[in-house]
Each structure stands twice: as C-alpha cells, then as structure tokens.
Amino acid sequence: MLRIAVVGSGPSGVYTAEALAHQDAVPDVAVDVLDRLPCPYGLVRYGVAPDHEKIKSLQGNLRRVLEDPRIRFLGNVAVGGALGPDALRSLYHAVVYCVGAATDRRLGVPGEDLPGSDSATRFVSWYSAHPDEPPDEFALRARSAVVIGVGNVAVDVARILARGGEELRRTDVPDAALRALRESRVTDVHMVGRRGPSQAKFTTKELRELGALPDAEVLVRPDELALDPAYADPSGLPAVARRNVAVLRDWAQRGASGRERRIHLRFFLRPVEVLGGGEPGRPGVTAVRFERTEPDGQGGVAGTGRFEDIEAQLVLRSVGYRGVPLPGLPFDTRRGIVPNDEGRVLRDGRPSPGEYVAGWIKRGPTGVIGTNRPCAKQTAAALVADTALLRARDLPGDPLDGLRVLGAEPVEWSGWEAIEAAEAELGRSLDRTTVKIADWAGLLTAARPGP
Ligand SMILES: Cc1cc2nc3c(=O)[nH]c(=O)nc-3n(C[C@H](O)[C@H](O)[C@H](O)COP(=O)(O)OP(=O)(O)OC[C@H]3O[C@@H](n4cnc5c(N)ncnc54)[C@H](O)[C@@H]3O)c2cc1C
Ligand SMILES: NC(=O)c1ccc[n+]([C@@H]2O[C@H](COP(=O)([O-])OP(=O)(O)OC[C@H]3O[C@@H](n4cnc5c(N)ncnc54)[C@H](OP(=O)(O)O)[C@@H]3O)[C@@H](O)[C@H]2O)c1
Incomplete structure (x- = not known):
C-alpha cells in the first residue's frame, strides 16, 4: 500500500487525490486528505461568492472524489507544530501540500491599518462563514466604500456590497452577515485600478454581472477610458481585454439612471495613503488619497504628481493573495x-523525496478552479514516477492512529455529513435554504453530535 497525505482539501488537494486514486501505474494507493478546517473544499466553500450558485455547485464534483473508497477526508487536522512535515513523513510515504495562499497582499501605504480599512480576504471570509472570522466583524455603517484593485475578487466584493441583503437571502450566507448586509448603508462603491481598463484583471462575464444588478448601476468615466492608448484601437489586445473594453465603453456612454446604489469603476489611480479622522475617540477611515497615473508606454504607469481623494468610511484592499510559509518546508518569500x-518540493535546489506541492502554493495565487486540475495531475504524475523510491520505507500501521497520538482530533467524513445536516436544519429554522455555521464551536459540535 502506498500511503499518501494530501494537505488541503481545496480544488488542488481534491484533484490531486483524484489523480492519485485514478492512475493505473500503482494499484494499491490510500490517500488521506487532511484539512485544518472541519469542512472540505477550500475556497470553493470559503471564497467563491455565495451568489455564484453554479460555481458553488462544483462542490458536488469534489464531494464525489472525496467519497471514493481509496480516499479519506480528515478535517480539523492543522499541519504545523507537532504535526509538521517531519511528523507527516513518518506516517506517510509521500505528502502533497495543497495549502493554497491563505493571506492577503498589503499595499504598503500609510493608514492601511486604520479602523475601517481591511483586506478583501477578510471580507470574503466573513460573508463566506470562515470560522476564523468573527461573525459580526463588518457592520457596514459606511455610505461610501473604496475597493482597491480590479481583479475578480474586487468584482466579487463590490457586487456583494452593491447587492441588497434581501437578494442574498436565498444563498447560504451566514445569518449575521445577511443581517449586516440587509442593514448596510453603503450607497457608493468605488472600485479603483492603478493601471488602465485594458489592463484590468477581471474577466468579462464577471464584469458584465455588475451591470445586471437590480438595484445598482455602474458608472464609468469616458475620460479615464480615453487615457488608455489601447482603448483607441483595441484590436491588438488579448480577447478578454478587448471584451472588457467594449463593455466599459458601452457603460461610459450611458448616463446615470438614479438607482439606489452606484458602482464607480475608476482607472489610472494609484493609492498613496488611507486618510483617517472621524470623531474623537473613534478614529476611522475618511478617504483614500490616489495619485493620478498615466501609461508609461511599456504596460506600466507613471505618477503625474496630481492627487485625488475619494471619500470612504470602508476601504477594502483587493490586491491579491499570498502564500504563507509552513514551518519545516522551504519557502520562496x-x-x-x-x-x-513540476510539483516536487526543492530543498536547496534539489528534489526532496516524498514531498510535493499543487495548486496556489505551487504556482502562486492566480487561476480559476479548473486551472488546478492539470496542475494537480502534473504533481500526481511526478509522485507516481517516484513510487519505487518512496515505497522503500516501511511505515507503522494506519496513519490515523499516528495523527491521534500527535494530538489531532480529526473530523471524518461522517462528521462533515453531520455538519451539512446541521446547516440544512439551521436553514429550515430560519426559513431559508442551507445556512452556513460560522464559528468553530458550532462546527465542531455539529460534527460530533452528543449521544
Ligand atoms: C475570493 C475568491 C473567489 C474565487 N472565486 C472563484 C470562482 O468563482 N470561480 C473560479 O473558478 N475560481 C475562483 N477562485 C479561484 C479558486 O478558488 C482557486 O483557484 C482555488 O481555490 C485554489 O485552490 P487551492 O486548492 O490551491 O487552494 P484553496 O482553495 O485555498 O485550498 C487550500 C486548503 O488548504 C487548507 N489548509 C491551509 N493550511 C493548512 C494547514 N496548515 N493544514 C491543513 N490544511 C491547511 C485550507 O483550509 C484550504 O481548505 C476564487 C478565489 C478567491 C480568492
Ligand atoms: N469568478 C471567478 O472566476 C473568480 C473570482 C474570484 C477570483 N478568481 C481568481 O482568483 C485569482 C485571484 O484574484 P484576485 O482578484 O485576488 O487577484 P488578481 O487577479 O491578481 O488582481 C489583483 C488586482 O490588484 C491590483 N494590485 C496589485 N497590487 C496593487 C497595489 N499595490 N496597488 C493597487 N493595486 C494593486 C492589480 O493591479 P495590476 O494588474 O496593476 O498589478 C489587480 O488589479 C485570479 O486568478 C482570479 O481570476 C476568479
């Protein structure tokens, strides 16, 4: 039996487990998929926006993989500390780290830690019911919010802010977040890019969705599109940028229609400071200062020395995610x-037998769910090719016993099913569909119902 641990049950972990279970070269394979959370699916559960039901339903595909008899889900197992890479290697022939990119990138500008200024990562975790995020973290008393960055995560958070809470009622958004979104006073969301519209990272389907919100309208300034030389003749642009520019051009020509909420799409503005003030004893964000930029002719931008302040009581920086080092594993800071x-972990530049990576911790924090599948297949192929070397080591019995000896209290698949049942019941009691449990105690109690 080749015993393998996959650390992380997001798309890359599940696709790696699938590729290992479904290959023919090594018949006797047992894969444990460990996750620090009691719930599987990584960012598909805790990142994909609640109003993207179709993408959320991919959880069904991941579920089928984890129900394969050769694969065992073990939640509530945080790798690190006593359960670090050395300990795992003593229990398994090989370990594949699929731990994602858990934290946010920072702006590095003054004021970014003022009350009211936060990361999109935390905001997403909050409305996704991640148990590390307090359920009442965001009160949404702001009238004006600034979202810094123009990637798909920025689009997600801008859209959630601009949707009325009522529209999210039929999703699995946790109850406290739904209440805050219903009572939200936000009327204006400014989503701001430091470069031009043709260099925005969002995709056209996601962009268009902003224009289809029932109670919000999108406002684009024609002069900010005109600043982009690629806008004049978009024919040489990549297809996605061409489509984005066409959508933005269309919106720029429309006038305001007077809807309840507005999403302002802004370009060529680089954040230089988050400004604070507010009442004595209650400091908070009041605005973000941006420097107007202009194209430098090489795909980048240069500052112009002209500044613009955008009023905001809530600032969310959405400038990308970042991997976190796992003690005992090498890390490229x-x-x-x-x-x-190709997925084999390098220690001092040489492949380390039995240690592999897949997903965002292997490639960096870009790519959609499907991108992780070929990435995971490549890693699984490298592992399978190394099998003779890996199998040479004798291991103690069932690794689950070893994990318990090291202090882990795993939530097995039946525990996860009990959480699902509890979330369905919570939904019924609130007259909603399934509603996510948003705290550790609630999840662990649900996973281990008493006698
Ligand atoms: C906010 C957001 C929304 C997105 N929306 C979409 C979308 O709509 N459509 C789309 O196609 N793509 C979307 N993506 C991209 C997609 O989610 C990623 O490509 C994908 O999740 C990356 O997979 P991963 O397995 O590498 O990481 P993750 O999904 O982050 O999974 C990592 C897993 O590792 C676990 N873990 C971390 N550290 C440890 C540890 N020490 N011990 C044990 N377990 C650990 C985590 O709990 C987590 O479950 C979105 C991304 C974000 C950030
Ligand atoms: N629906 C979906 O399919 C979906 C939803 C969410 C996420 N995702 C995927 O998940 C991945 C991560 O998305 P993401 O939005 O976090 O990252 P991203 O696509 O890399 O976008 C990051 C944005 O932040 C900007 N930025 C970076 N540093 C900055 C700084 N210091 N100041 C101002 N702006 C800065 C970038 O601008 P520059 O370009 O100028 O650097 C860019 O606009 C992407 O691959 C995305 O497609 C997909």
Missing part, C-alpha cells in the same frame, strides 16, 4: 510559494 520542480 519573493513569490510566496514553496519552491518546486
């Missing part, structure tokens, strides 16, 4: 990944 060669 510049790229925020574990150094690797």
Whole structure:
C-alpha cells in the first residue's frame, strides 16, 4: 500500500487525490486528505461568492472524489507544530501540500491599518462563514466604500456590497452577515485600478454581472477610458481585454439612471495613503488619497504628481493573495510559494523525496478552479514516477492512529455529513435554504453530535 497525505482539501488537494486514486501505474494507493478546517473544499466553500450558485455547485464534483473508497477526508487536522512535515513523513510515504495562499497582499501605504480599512480576504471570509472570522466583524455603517484593485475578487466584493441583503437571502450566507448586509448603508462603491481598463484583471462575464444588478448601476468615466492608448484601437489586445473594453465603453456612454446604489469603476489611480479622522475617540477611515497615473508606454504607469481623494468610511484592499510559509518546508518569500520542480518540493535546489506541492502554493495565487486540475495531475504524475523510491520505507500501521497520538482530533467524513445536516436544519429554522455555521464551536459540535 502506498500511503499518501494530501494537505488541503481545496480544488488542488481534491484533484490531486483524484489523480492519485485514478492512475493505473500503482494499484494499491490510500490517500488521506487532511484539512485544518472541519469542512472540505477550500475556497470553493470559503471564497467563491455565495451568489455564484453554479460555481458553488462544483462542490458536488469534489464531494464525489472525496467519497471514493481509496480516499479519506480528515478535517480539523492543522499541519504545523507537532504535526509538521517531519511528523507527516513518518506516517506517510509521500505528502502533497495543497495549502493554497491563505493571506492577503498589503499595499504598503500609510493608514492601511486604520479602523475601517481591511483586506478583501477578510471580507470574503466573513460573508463566506470562515470560522476564523468573527461573525459580526463588518457592520457596514459606511455610505461610501473604496475597493482597491480590479481583479475578480474586487468584482466579487463590490457586487456583494452593491447587492441588497434581501437578494442574498436565498444563498447560504451566514445569518449575521445577511443581517449586516440587509442593514448596510453603503450607497457608493468605488472600485479603483492603478493601471488602465485594458489592463484590468477581471474577466468579462464577471464584469458584465455588475451591470445586471437590480438595484445598482455602474458608472464609468469616458475620460479615464480615453487615457488608455489601447482603448483607441483595441484590436491588438488579448480577447478578454478587448471584451472588457467594449463593455466599459458601452457603460461610459450611458448616463446615470438614479438607482439606489452606484458602482464607480475608476482607472489610472494609484493609492498613496488611507486618510483617517472621524470623531474623537473613534478614529476611522475618511478617504483614500490616489495619485493620478498615466501609461508609461511599456504596460506600466507613471505618477503625474496630481492627487485625488475619494471619500470612504470602508476601504477594502483587493490586491491579491499570498502564500504563507509552513514551518519545516522551504519557502520562496519573493513569490510566496514553496519552491518546486513540476510539483516536487526543492530543498536547496534539489528534489526532496516524498514531498510535493499543487495548486496556489505551487504556482502562486492566480487561476480559476479548473486551472488546478492539470496542475494537480502534473504533481500526481511526478509522485507516481517516484513510487519505487518512496515505497522503500516501511511505515507503522494506519496513519490515523499516528495523527491521534500527535494530538489531532480529526473530523471524518461522517462528521462533515453531520455538519451539512446541521446547516440544512439551521436553514429550515430560519426559513431559508442551507445556512452556513460560522464559528468553530458550532462546527465542531455539529460534527460530533452528543449521544
Ligand atoms: C475570493 C475568491 C473567489 C474565487 N472565486 C472563484 C470562482 O468563482 N470561480 C473560479 O473558478 N475560481 C475562483 N477562485 C479561484 C479558486 O478558488 C482557486 O483557484 C482555488 O481555490 C485554489 O485552490 P487551492 O486548492 O490551491 O487552494 P484553496 O482553495 O485555498 O485550498 C487550500 C486548503 O488548504 C487548507 N489548509 C491551509 N493550511 C493548512 C494547514 N496548515 N493544514 C491543513 N490544511 C491547511 C485550507 O483550509 C484550504 O481548505 C476564487 C478565489 C478567491 C480568492
Ligand atoms: N469568478 C471567478 O472566476 C473568480 C473570482 C474570484 C477570483 N478568481 C481568481 O482568483 C485569482 C485571484 O484574484 P484576485 O482578484 O485576488 O487577484 P488578481 O487577479 O491578481 O488582481 C489583483 C488586482 O490588484 C491590483 N494590485 C496589485 N497590487 C496593487 C497595489 N499595490 N496597488 C493597487 N493595486 C494593486 C492589480 O493591479 P495590476 O494588474 O496593476 O498589478 C489587480 O488589479 C485570479 O486568478 C482570479 O481570476 C476568479
């Protein structure tokens, strides 16, 4: 039996487990998928926006993989500390780290830690019911919010802010977040890019969705599109940028229609400071100062020395995610990944037998769910090719016993099913569909119902 631990049950972990279970070269494979959370699916459960039901339903596909008899889900197992890479290697022939990119990138500007200024990562975790995020973290008393960055995560948070809470009632948004979103006073959301519209990272389907919100309208300034030389003749642009520019051009030509909420899409503004003030004893964000930029002719931008302040009582920086080092594993601090060669972890530049990576911790924090599948297949193929070397080591019996000896209290698949049942019941009691449980105690109690 080749015993493998996959650390992380997001898309890359599940696709790695699937590729290992479904290959023919090594018949006897047992894969444990460990996750620090009691719930599987990583960012598909705790990142994909609640109003994207179709993408959320991918959880069904991931579920089928985790129900394969060769694969065992063990939640509530945080790798690190006593359960670090050395300990795992003593229990398994091989370990594949699929731990994602858990934290946010920072802006590095004064004021970014003022009350009211936060990361989109935390805001997403909050409305996704991640148990590390307090359920009442965001009160949404702001009238004006600034979202810094123009990637798909920025689009998600801008859209959630601009949707009325009522529209999210039929989703699995936790109850406290739904209440805050219903009572939200936000009327204006400014989503701001430091470069031009043709360089925005969002995709066209996600962009268009902003224009289809029932109670919000999108406002684009024609002069900010005109600043982009690629806007004049978009024919040479990549297809996605061409489509984005066409949508933005269309919106720029429309006038305001007087809806309840507005999403202002802004470009060529680089954040230089988050400004604070507010009442004595209650300091908070009041605005973000931006420097107007202009194209430098090489895909970047240069400052112009002209500044603009956008009023905001809530600032969410959405400038990308970042991998977190796992003690005992090498880490490339510049790229925020574990150094690797096609998935084989490199220690001092050489492949380390039995240690692998897949997903965002292997490639960096870009790519959609599907991108992780070929990435995971590549890693699984490297592991399978190394099998003879890996199998040479004798291991003690069932690794689950070893995990318990090391202090872990795993939530097994039946525990996860009990959480699902409790969330369905919570939904019924609130006259909603399934509603997520948003705290550790609630999840662990649900996973281990008493006698
Ligand atoms: C906010 C947001 C929304 C997104 N929306 C979409 C979308 O709508 N459509 C789309 O196609 N893509 C979307 N993506 C991209 C997609 O989610 C990623 O490509 C994908 O989740 C990356 O997979 P991963 O397995 O590498 O990481 P993750 O999904 O982050 O999974 C990592 C897992 O590792 C676990 N873990 C971390 N550390 C440890 C540890 N020490 N011990 C044990 N377990 C650990 C975590 O709990 C987590 O479950 C979105 C991304 C974000 C950030
Ligand atoms: N629906 C979906 O399919 C979906 C939803 C969410 C996420 N995702 C995927 O998940 C991945 C991560 O998304 P993301 O939005 O976090 O990252 P992203 O796509 O890399 O976008 C990051 C944005 O932040 C900007 N930025 C970076 N540093 C900045 C700074 N110092 N000041 C101002 N702006 C800065 C970037 O601008 P520059 O370009 O100028 O650097 C860019 O606009 C992406 O691959 C995304 O497609 C997909």
